[in-house]
Amino acid sequence: MQKTRLETERIRAARRMIDPVFLDTPLYRCEALEPELGCAVSIKLETANPVRSFKGRGTEVVASLLAGGDSRAVVCASAGNLGQALAWSGRGRGLDVTVVASRFATAAKLDRIRALGAELELVDGDHEMARERAAAIARYEGIRLVEDSLDIETCEGAATIGLELVDSAASFDTVLIALGGGALATGVGHVVKDFAPDVEVVCVQPLGAPALTLSWRQRRVVTTDATDTIADGVAGRFPIPAVLDDLLLVADDAVLVREESIIAGMRMLFDHAGLVVEPSAALGIAAILEDRDRFAGRHVVTVLCGSNVDVDAYRRWIGPPAARPY
């Protein structure tokens, strides 16, 4: 394969910087999902850690490197998960962490960012406005800006999931990866293509936030005017050119799914697997639901990348109890 910005040796080195609480996450066949999905389904579970998403892998690398340097202040924009993870990683290393988020971000995520001791600044706009504001803070204050998916450490951290997938005894036909900024997809995709090039890497994005998928399809950056999806963790509008370049090298396909499929995916993971996931983490299951024929008989692994949900919204997504007596 042509060279992405990632290097496998650096990913192995990144792994050594990450607190073990984020590593070697559960990976298992989930047969109870399979009758409805028509394929073999394995789950890589990134929710059972102190920040309930995979983002700790990347922020551990960022914070480890920062803690060794002179500057101990860092700022990022976040839809909620990166901010929580950076707050956690920074707290353990005595860093000053500022997180900029949209005031429309999931309240539970914002609460956790505050609880973890980070400075939280809200902007009256969407995630792209938060990105602008974070960049401005970094410039004015001369502190480190962590840009998700652009900063190579965030990709390397995510890529350690790929190492765990290819090191497992199971052989997969397809890896389904939520596509947001692109760190998860390019990170995992790089490792999969390096070690198991025949395994298909399929990225999944909501129809309501399709910018990076459209960019991948047209092989040039395509921006959108707005996003409209419950999958708050992947709702960007301005793809990063360098990330798109990498994605073009590692992704075999990028698909868009409907909101109702995301909800059906969350509900299925709850009903048949006993797993709470946030909408972004249900994108892989949603992709199977929308195209069972494509995946029929294959062994698919999907990364369940986070579980930070608004619990009341989640209760509505999974629906009420069936109306039958006990």
Add this chain to the structure above:
Amino acid sequence: MQKTRLETERIRAARRMIDPVFLDTPLYRCEALEPELGCAVSIKLETANPVRSFKGRGTEVVASLLAGGDSRAVVCASAGNLGQALAWSGRGRGLDVTVVASRFATAAKLDRIRALGAELELVDGDHEMARERAAAIARYEGIRLVEDSLDIETCEGAATIGLELVDSAASFDTVLIALGGGALATGVGHVVKDFAPDVEVVCVQPLGAPALTLSWRQRRVVTTDATDTIADGVAGRFPIPAVLDDLLLVADDAVLVREESIIAGMRMLFDHAGLVVEPSAALGIAAILEDRDRFAGRHVVTVLCGSNVDVDAYRRWIGPPAARPY
């Protein structure tokens, strides 16, 4: 400590017989639970595996040993989790597995036992009747009976959780363990008392199924006439004398909790940790809820031992969405 039936070297050997999918499960601080509980809380998560409970650790040992012998048939009584686990472990090794269960057992558990290819026989009574029937089948057919908590392999399998707790970097003041037949409590308790004797081992049982707790308190086997609890996984009436002897050596306390505390515990794990657990797995949180003063300021670890719930009952336990608009 006086000698239990367990030996640490055998537990280490047991670990080598267990499929890695059941080992090295997530162990992490769950700070989002802590404001309401008033103590530091870590979670040992035994639900993210193919059978959604810790029971696979024990059945892997049982099935590994059986697969090396002449007899390839095995029977057990189960409230649902042991049966699933034995079905999974037996299927992978070509064993004939029969599971006897109460027809009142959680339907989702029974469905999974069948789906995993085991023969399922239902009895028109409670778990103790299933135990009698399983023993009768073993006698008539001359096949291996797996008796949960009595058979040392089931305790050794559970005890590998204890190894993972004492091998972790964290130092705990208290381990809260669901008490059913006793394999989990005596297994984990043995290891904790062997390596970290100052750590308090507290067993938790529902008020509606108190037989082993009453036995521990009176230092003799106490049986009960009936059980009345949603915590189906721990609802026994006839404690096993040898297991009680071990429990007397390793448990510092055994407490009973109310049904509403179990439900509150499940709800709290859902709301603040994004974790689905079955009632038995919420016993530890329930114990903290009922006696916050006792645990105040301590670092408590609780084993979340299973997540096989009836999803409609679970939806009712966690309650409807809050009535506020979005």
